[in-house]
Amino acid sequence: MPWGAADGFSKQMLLVILSVVIIAAFFLMAARKGQLVPGRLQFAGEAAYGFVRNGIGKDIIGGKDFMKYVPLLFSLFFFILVNNIYGAIPLIQLPTFSHVGGAYVMAGIVYVTWIVIGVKKNGLKYFKLATVPSGVPGYILPIVIPIEIISNFLVRPVTHSLRLFATMLAGHLIVMIAGSGIEYLVTQENLLLKGASVLVLGGAIAMYMLEALIMVLQAYVFTLLTAIYIEGALHADSH
């Protein structure tokens, strides 16, 4: 019962709840001791946390108050990462965001966040700063302003959510099609066709590897874009 099915408790919902439990349990256990010389678990937790904190938060947003946005970036990255990785785990084999609803929610949270940050920082002038680029000749503005409005306020959340959803769905479909293709070929009478299933299996394994990479990459891209949007909202006057 894939998309659109509004009836009952789906596998996706269970996986989302499970992901929260996994992430919270792992990081709470890793951070709990807080030793100056970390153990193995704490070191892993610190490395993962430091990757988002410094690699995304500090590098992209920077400044004195990037720490305010680290919890959001951190939660986004690991929530999406774990929910994507589900697709690469046998038996589960279902990335949560292959259903578009989750992706809409995540992108919506980010959309509201960066607009609120922009308005808080710059006041209502923020919308002018975000849509009227400085240093553009006056006679081009009638063209540029609609483009900026569309690209920043309409297209951005759509691409942000659909990028995640589409890559996860596509990967999911490829693996599923390969699986059912193998099933179909194996059940054929013709020996040659039966043998061809090995080729499909090889291709499926390669696609599986690629998918696993894309799952991690998309979690990173989603978080990185969030950081870039927040940075843009914070420094709208200098863009």
Added chain:
Amino acid sequence: MNQLIISAATEGTNPLVPNPWEMLVVFAGFAVLMFIVVKYVVPMFEKTFAERAEAIEGGIAKAEKAQAEASAALEEYKQQLTDARAEANRIREEARAEGAQILADLKEKAALESARITAQAHAAIQSERQAAVVSLRTEVGTLATTLAGRIVGESLEDDARSARVVDRFLADLENQNAGAAK
């Protein structure tokens, strides 16, 4: 499974239309995670990071303090050594000056003493000579007059006359001596 895909593509259900219940679950799940992260995970990690940074910086500060103390002590020792050297030099200089002073005093004293002795000797000689001259004068006079009286036969007993004669003689003698000395 392939039936599902085909049915999804053909049934007309749009994959871009979300399931609201799933959206709600994702939102709630993310909110719970966000709460745990904000409330516990990030503060705990940041606390550890801050403690670690402080431990490292505290260690560095402690080492720097020890270094500063050591170099201050070294400086003090050097200063003391220089002071001691200067003191020793000063004492040596003083001793040398004192020695020289003592030597000079002694020399001066010796010179004075020798001068005094010489002067005394001179005076003694002078007075001896004076006495000798006086006694000689009387004796020679007496002798000469007695002798002359014997020769001449005339008594020169008259003291006054004989004294005159002797004085003249001696004056002649002194004149001769003075001329010879010149």
